[in-house]
Amino acid sequence: MKVELVDIHKYFGPVRANDGISMTIESGTIHGLLGENGAGKSTLMKCFSGYQSPDRGVVRVDGRPVSFDSPAEAIAHGIGMLHQDPLDFPQMQILDNFLLAFEDRILPDRRKGRKVLRELGARFQFDLDPDAEVTSLTIGERQQLEILRLLALGAQVIILDEPTTGISAPQKEKLFATLHRLAEQEGRSVVFVSHKLEEVEELCHHVTVLRHGRVTGEAEMPCPVSRLVEMMFGRNLPPAERVSVQPGQTVLRLEGVTVPSYRLQVQDVNFEIRAGEVVGLAGLEGSGQRLFLRACAGLEWVSAGHIHVDGQELTGASYQRFLDAGVAYTPANRMEEGLVGALTLSEHFALVDRHGSFFLDWNGVRERALKGIAHFNIIGRPDDPAAALSGGNQQRLMLALLPSHLRLLLMEHPTRGLDVESARWIWQQLLARREDGTAILFISADLDELLERSDRIVVFCGGQMESVHACDTTVEQLGYLIAGKGQTGG
Amino acid sequence: METNFLIQTLASIVAASTPVVLASIGETISEKSGVINLSLDGSIALSAMTGFAVAFTTGSVTLGMLAAMAVGALVALIIAFASITLRQEQVAVGFVLTMLCIELADFLGNPFVRRPGPSVSHAPIPYLSDIPILGPVLFNHNLIVYLSILSVVLAWWWTHKTQPGLKLQGVGERPESAFARGVNVHRLRFVYTVIGGALVGLAGASYSLSIKLGWSHRHTSGIGWIALAIVIFGGWSPWRVAVGCYLFGLLKALGSILQRNSAFVNVPTQIFSSAPFALMIFALLLLNSEGVDRLLALLPPRVARQLDRAIRGRSPGGLGQSFIQE
Numbered sequence: 001m002k003v004e005l006v007d008i009h010k011y012f013g014p015v016r017a018n019d020g021i022s023m024t025i026e027s028g029t030i031h032g033l034l035g036e037n038g039a040g041k042s043t044l045m046k047c048f049s050g051y052q053s054p055d056r057g058v059v060r061v062d063g064r065p066v067s068f069d070s071p072a073e074a075i076a077h078g079i080g081m082l083h084q085d086p087l088d089f090p091q092m093q094i095l096d097n098f099l100l101a102f103e104d105r106i107l108p109d110r111r112k113g114r115k116v117l118r119e120l121g122a123r124f125q126f127d128l129d130p131d132a133e134v135t136s137l138t139i140g141e142r143q144q145l146e147i148l149r150l151l152a153l154g155a156q157v158i159i160l161d162e163p164t165t166g167i168s169a170p171q172k173e174k175l176f177a178t179l180h181r182l183a184e185q186e187g188r189s190v191v192f193v194s195h196k197l198e199e200v201e202e203l204c205h206h207v208t209v210l211r212h213g214r215v216t217g218e219a220e221m222p223c224p225v226s227r228l229v230e231m232m233f234g235r236n237l238p239p240a241e242r243v244s245v246q247p248g249q250t251v252l253r254l255e256g257v258t259v260p261s262y263r264l265q266v267q268d269v270n271f272e273i274r275a276g277e278v279v280g281l282a283g284l285e286g287s288g289q290r291l292f293l294r295a296c297a298g299l300e301w302v303s304a305g306h307i308h309v310d311g312q313e314l315t316g317a318s319y320q321r322f323l324d325a326g327v328a329y330t331p332a333n334r335m336e337e338g339l340v341g342a343l344t345l346s347e348h349f350a351l352v353d354r355h356g357s358f359f360l361d362w363n364g365v366r367e368r369a370l371k372g373i374a375h376f377n378i379i380g381r382p383d384d385p386a387a388a389l390s391g392g393n394q395q396r397l398m399l400a401l402l403p404s405h406l407r408l409l410l411m412e413h414p415t416r417g418l419d420v421e422s423a424r425w426i427w428q429q430l431l432a433r434r435e436d437g438t439a440i441l442f443i444s445a446d447l448d449e450l451l452e453r454s455d456r457i458v459v460f461c462g463g464q465m466e467s468v469h470a471c472d473t474t475v476e477q478l479g480y481l482i483a484g485k486g487q488t489g490g
Numbered sequence: 491m492e493t494n495f496l497i498q499t500l501a502s503i504v505a506a507s508t509p510v511v512l513a514s515i516g517e518t519i520s521e522k523s524g525v526i527n528l529s530l531d532g533s534i535a536l537s538a539m540t541g542f543a544v545a546f547t548t549g550s551v552t553l554g555m556l557a558a559m560a561v562g563a564l565v566a567l568i569i570a571f572a573s574i575t576l577r578q579e580q581v582a583v584g585f586v587l588t589m590l591c592i593e594l595a596d597f598l599g600n601p602f603v604r605r606p607g608p609s610v611s612h613a614p615i616p617y618l619s620d621i622p623i624l625g626p627v628l629f630n631h632n633l634i635v636y637l638s639i640l641s642v643v644l645a646w647w648w649t650h651k652t653q654p655g656l657k658l659q660g661v662g663e664r665p666e667s668a669f670a671r672g673v674n675v676h677r678l679r680f681v682y683t684v685i686g687g688a689l690v691g692l693a694g695a696s697y698s699l700s701i702k703l704g705w706s707h708r709h710t711s712g713i714g715w716i717a718l719a720i721v722i723f724g725g726w727s728p729w730r731v732a733v734g735c736y737l738f739g740l741l742k743a744l745g746s747i748l749q750r751n752s753a754f755v756n757v758p759t760q761i762f763s764s765a766p767f768a769l770m771i772f773a774l775l776l777l778n779s780e781g782v783d784r785l786l787a788l789l790p791p792r793v794a795r796q797l798d799r800a801i802r803g804r805s806p807g808g809l810g811q812s813f814i815q816e
Contacts, residue, residue, distance in 0.1 A: 051670075070669065071669065071670040071671075071672070072670070072671065072672025072673075073672075075672075087664070087666060087667040087670045088664070089659070089660055089663045089664050089667055089668075089807075090663070090807060091663055091804050091806075091807060092659060092660070092663060096656055099653070099656060100656045100657060100660050100668070100671055100673075101671040102653070104654070105653050106652050106653060106654065107651065107652055107653065108652070108653040108656060131792070131795065132795070133795070133799075
């Protein structure tokens with residue numbers, strides 16, 4: 001099935017999310033849609049799959065123009081979309097999730113549904129238990145379930161919106177193998193939406209690049225990365241340079257610290273980080289790095305050992321006292337823990353002012369907000385709610401809200417979900433802080449980021465820690481440490 | 491003699507629980523689709539009054555029941571319209587309607603206060619009522635009581651065993667996902683809110699035409715709030731909601747029996763009337779504790795999962811949220 005998008009326009013008020021985009025997707029290929037955050041990729045795909053209707057432009061399937069007002073109509077035409085956050089029913093059983101999409105009859109044919117789910121799953125080596133609840137699945141498995149649903153509904157074109165955010169490396173491999181199979185053996189088309197160059201490089205046959213709502217280039221893969229980068233950002237980005245800072249005094253010292261939790265324990269940790277040092281924490285999700293990081297901010301209960309910040313004993317102290325000592329923590333879930341969605345940017349700036357007076361000086365707050373917005377290049381106004389910002393801008397806002405002088409900055413996934421340029425910018429800001437003697441401790445799942453940015457890397461595996469130097473470690477070695485030891489350590 | 495007394499007590503619990511069961515099941519259906527009908531207490535009062543007034547005027551109990559259901563459905567329709575079409579806060583609209591309906595029932599019901607009127611006639615089901623124990627407890631009542639029992643079975647079967655029921659669950663759980671699967675979210679929410687409202691109306695009729703005959707000021711007071719609480723305690727599952735209703739009835743019956751006992755004469759009556767709630771909260775705390783998690787972890791995963799689903803309730807994910815179609 002050959003699909004064409006012709007001259008798609010979609011405006012949101014004054015914002016031209018899609019400004020005359022055309023692209024053609026041939027059957028049997030994996031078509032990459034590349035662009036930085038906010039380039040208009042998701043909007044285009046929503047217009048393509050029936051979630052939004054374009055203001056202008058048509059979709060043609062095998063030369064015939066089609067139009068649909070809902071995702072259900074799109075899938076009836078063979079076009080299905082997998083969302084970044086899979087659109088499923090978390091509290092319902094997998095089988096019920098699967099059955100819900102099908103034709104209207106009073107009694108669902110559970111036996112047949114089970115059989116179809118099993119057979120389809122077996123075809124792609126997906127191991128989904130029909131009786132389990134969706135809440136028990138990882139994001140990767142929920143994606144698998146959605147892919148099976150789309151296939152069962154007869155999808156010929158499958159759109160995946162940033163599918164690799166939040167899934168583990170083995171799941172990513174499985175996903176890519178599935179997509180190859182769908183395109184090359186089954187003759188379907190896959191549209192792979194991403195801002196990650198290396199994934200597009202690895203997977204796609206063709207690529208269309210968007211910037212500011214327009215197509216800035218198309219290419220057959222393989223294509224030199226520098227060309228893709230130029231199409232994405234309008235210029236070539238130089239590789240990140242390492243700045244070495246002479247580490248100063250010890251900022252944080254952990255002695256024999258044990259952090260217990262229901263699932264795993266981080267036991268008897270001895271750790272030091274010095275002013276200006278950047279230490280990356282690596283490991284599969286749930287290996288103890290998050291417990292460790294949160295313990296360093298006083299957010300986890302420590303059952304044994306001592307935590308010192310600048311020589312001051314803070315074991316068992318509240319997060320407020322850690323803040324007073326110059327420690328700050330930014331969580332991974334920006335909207336759940338980091339920001340308050342309904343509050344405006346100004347209100348956020350008022351909220352973080354811990355020593356302000358009882359009455360708010362709104363003019364002062366607004367001034368600070370405007371300054372923060374300008375300095376951190378946030379696309380948004382002081383009166384916009386935080387929830388209206390894009391992911392990259394939310395991350396910038398979190399940085400803008402940090403106190404200007406810090407001793408220790410603890411971050412979870414500082415650049416998750418951000419495009420290359422935003423990530424570079426964030427790191428520039430972070431690394432500038434180390435010159436003032438701020439120590440940075442961060443968790444990342446991106447091995448390149450860990451190796452590029454940190455002086456030292458601590459690998460977590462089942463609650464055990466191992467320290468390596470960043471400059472003489474390769475991605476392969478790091479990957480082995482994370483996964484290889486994980487198998488023996490259970 | 492002892493067993494006779496027991497059977498009689500159980501039968502009276504089944505009969506007395508009718509309004510709570512009907513109202514709770516109605517509310518369960520509505521909330522399963524994602525709409526909170528908070529007007530229950532007022533809706534029951536108004537439909538109880540209407541049901542009695544219509545039956546009194548026309549002499550037809552059936553017409554009274556139908557009129558009561560229509561009133562319940564109409565109030566629910568207002569809630570649905572305000573929350574789905576106008577996207578207003580369901581809780582606020584429901585609360586205002588509660589008060590409006592109670593006052594309206596009082597005002598319009600004035601001519602019917604303490605007038606003797608018709609009631610639903612006793613109708614034992616042939617053969618079934620002859621079954622020992624079960625017969626007199628379940629099948630020796632009137633039409634409304636049977637309807638309340640039937641509503642539990644039907645609501646469970648519909649939501650858990652049928653394809654439209656799956657869609658109902660989906661709409662309440664995550665409307666955007668349901669929409670992606672071709673479900674008309676707004677229409678389904680309208681339909682189920684109105685059906686739930688009709689059941690709430692029938693609960694009102696059961697009050698004035700079967701349990702506490704006639705109409706008076708504050709005739710049905712508080713029953714709606716109890717039903718709302720039981721839906722939450724019952725975890726939005728028809729079975730557990732029914733168990734909650736009958737348990738509530740049992741505790742109340744127990745209270746009145748104990749009260750008559752000389753040993754408890756000095757205990758304030760309020761203790762007996764409020765104890766069921768405290769007990770329910772306690773039971774809920776116990777079920778959701780980590781201890782139960784650990785016990786479940788000892789069982790084989792399949793059994794643990796089913797047990798977990800059977801004893802614990804989770805609120806529909808999209809409860810009380812309006813859905814905006816892009």
